[in-house]
Amino acid sequence: MAYQSEYTLLEQVIQMLATKEDSKFSKVIEKVVNEAMKLERAKTLQAEPYERTEDRMGYANGFKNKTLALATGKVLLKIPQVRGLEFYPSCIEKGIRSERALKLAIAEMYVKGVSTRRVSDIVEILCGTEVSSSQVSRLAKELDEEATSWRSSPVGQIQYLVLDATYESVRVGSKVVKQSLLMAIGVDYEGKRQILGTEVANSEAEVNWRSFLEGLVRRGLHGLTMITSDDHAGLRAAIDAVFPGILWQRCQFHLQQNARGYVTRKDDVPAVAAEIRKVFNAPDEQNAERYLQSLVEKYEKTQPRLAQWADENLREGLSVFHIPENHRRKLRTSNLAERQMKEIKRRTKVVGVFPNADSLLRLAAAMLIEQNDQWQNEKRYLPESNDRPAFKEIYRKKVA
Template sequence: MACHGQDNEATGAAELIAERGLEGLGDAVSMLINEAMRLERERHLGVSPFERSPERRGYANGYKPKTVKSRIGALELAVPQVREGGFYPASLERGLRSERALKLALAEMYVSGVSTRKVARVTEQLCGFEVSSSQVSRCAEALDDELTAWRERPLSAYPYVVLDARYEKMRHGGTVVDCAVLLAMGVDAEGKRELLGVSVALSEAEVHWRAFLKDLAARGLHGVRLFVSDDHAGLKAARAAVFPAVAWQRCQFHLQQNAGHYVPTRALKKPVAADIRAIFDAPDEAEATRLIERFIRTYDAKASQLTRWAETALPEGLAVLTLPRHHRRRLRTSNAIEVVNREIKRRTRVATLFPNEASCLRLVTAVAMEISQDWQTGRRYLNMNEDDSE
C-alpha cells in the first residue's frame, strides 16, 4: 500500500508539472513532502493506516496545516500528528533549513540597507510572493533571537583559545567610525574547533576586551591551557586580569612581520627572517632562548632597534614550545581564525557601512555561527592524544 501511495503522489506531482510547467513546482513539491511526512509517521508508529499490530507504538491524530515560504514559493503542507506527541517529521525539519536560509537572506538585505520595496520585488520574482516591511522586521527579530541564544550558550572546557579582532565601518553618533569585531575560537577536548563568541565594540581598548573575556568566563569557559593572539591593544592587560594563570602565545606570523619594521637594510632582511624562523623552530624553550641570545649578539651592532625589540617580543612567541610537538604547528599563529575573518569580510563588503552596532553584530554572528557549526560536524582540528602525532 505504501508503494502504491508513493506512486500516486509521484504521478500526481509529475502531472502538475506537465500541466503547469515550473509554475506547478511548488504544489508538486508540497505533494511529495506531504507524502514523505506521512510515511515518516507510519515508520514512527510501526503500522500502516488501519493496520492492527502488537508492534504499534501510538496512534495517528490527523494533520495540522502549515504554510512554508520557500525559494520556490509558498508550500501548503499537512503536517501529520500523533496522539501521544513527541513526533515531528525530519523531512520537514530539513525543509525548514531552507526557510531559515530565506529569513537570513531577508535579514541580510535589511542589514545591508536594501529598501523594503526592493526586497518585496526580489522575493516576488524569485519565490512568487511579496514580503511587507513588518515581515522583514519579524525576520530580523527572529534571527536576532536565534543569534543571541547562540552567543549566550553555555561553554565548557577548551584547552586552547585563539583571539583576534577585525574592523568594520559603522555609523555612531552621526559620524562614521571603525568598530572592532572581537572573536574567540576554541579547540575542545576532542580536538574540534568552535567559535566561542563574537562581540562588536567601539575599539580594542582594554575595557572592551575585558568585558568580552569576562562574558566567556561567565558562560563557563574553563580549562584553558593557552591563549593565542596577536599583540592587540588592550588584550594583554585584559587577559592578564581575567585569566591570569593562563599562558599566552603571541602569533609568530605577526612577530615575523613586525621584525621587518626594525631591519635597517634590505640585505639584512633574509638572514634576520631565517634566524627568527630558527628560533621558532627550536625543539624546546631552552634552545630557543639560547638562539635569541645569539640573535641579539649577532645584530646588536648592525640593528640596535631590532635587538631591543627582539629582547621582549621574541620570548612572547615561545609559549607554544611547552605543548606536545604535534600541536605546535597549528597553535604557533592565530591563522586558524583567519578563515573567519575572510568570510566576514566577504559578507560585510556588500553592506559597506553598517547603520548601527546591532546590525553589524547580527551579520557577524550569523557568519560565525554558520562556520562554527560546519567545524563541529567536520574533521577534528587537532589530535588531542599526546602519544600520537597528526
C-alpha cells in the same frame, strides 16, 4: 556597486552554501519562509490578523504543517490557510519549494547585513508583495533571537583559546565610525574546535575585551591552558585580569611581520626572517633561547634597535613550547581565528557601511554559526597527545 555585480557574488555564495550540510541554515530558511507566507496572506486578504476593514477579501483560517526534506535538512513550513477565497503562497510551489530562490534571499540578507529596507526588497522579490518596515523588523528580530541563543549557550571545558578582532564601518547617528568585531575560538580537550562567540564593541580597549572574556567565563569556560592572540595593549590587560597565570602565546606570524619595521637595511630582511624562523622552529625551548641569543648578539652592533626589539619581544612567541609538541604548529599563530575574520571581511566588503552595530553583529553571528556547525561534523582539529605538562606550574613571562 551595480546590482549585476551583487548578483554574481550572491550566486557564488549560493553555490558555496549548497555544497555543505547545515542544520542552522535550515532553521533560518524556516523562519524566513514562514514569515514571508504570513505577509503574503495579509496582502491577499488586504487586512492584518484581527484587523477590521471594509477592504477585507477573506479570513485567515490557521495553518497547515508541511515538512520538506531539503539538501540543507528538514524544514517545517506552516502554510497559511484562507477562508472565503483561493490562496496558496507564491514563494513556494504547490508541493515543492523553490529552494534556489530561498537560498538567494537568505544569502543576500547575510551579505547585506539585513537592513530593513533591503529585506523589504528581498521579501517583495520572493513573494511578490510589498512589506512594511515593522513587518521586516519583526522578521529581523526572529533572526536575532537565533544569534542571541547561540551567543549565550554554555561553553564548557576549553583547552586552548584563540582571540582576534577586526574593524568595520558602522553608521552611528549622522557619522560613520569604525567599530571592533571581537571573536573567540576554542579547542576542547578532545581536539575539536568551536567558535565560542562574537561581539561588536567601540574599540579593542581593555574594558571591551574584558567584558567579552568575562562573558565567556560566565557561560562556563574553564580548564584553559593557553591563549593565542596578536599583541594589543587592551587585549593583554584584559587577559591578565580575567585569566591570570594562563600561558599567553603571541602570534608568531605577526611577530615575524613586526620585525621588518626594525630592520634598517632592506637587503637584510630575508636573512633576519630566516633567523627568526629558526628560533620559532627550534625542537625545544632551550634551543629556541639559544638561537634567539645568537640573533641578538649578531645584530646588537650593526642594528641595535632590531636586537633590542628581538630580545624584548620574541620570547613572547615561545610559550607554545610548553604545550604538547603535536599541538604547537596549529596554536603558535592566531591563523585559526584570522581565517574566519578574512571570510567575514569578504562579505562585509560588499555591505560597505553597516546601518547599525546590530546589523554587523547579525551578519557576523550568522556566518560564524554556520562555520561552527560545520566544524562539529568534522574530524578533530588537534591529534590526541599523551604529553601532559604541568600547566599549573607554568606562568606567562611578563615583560616590564
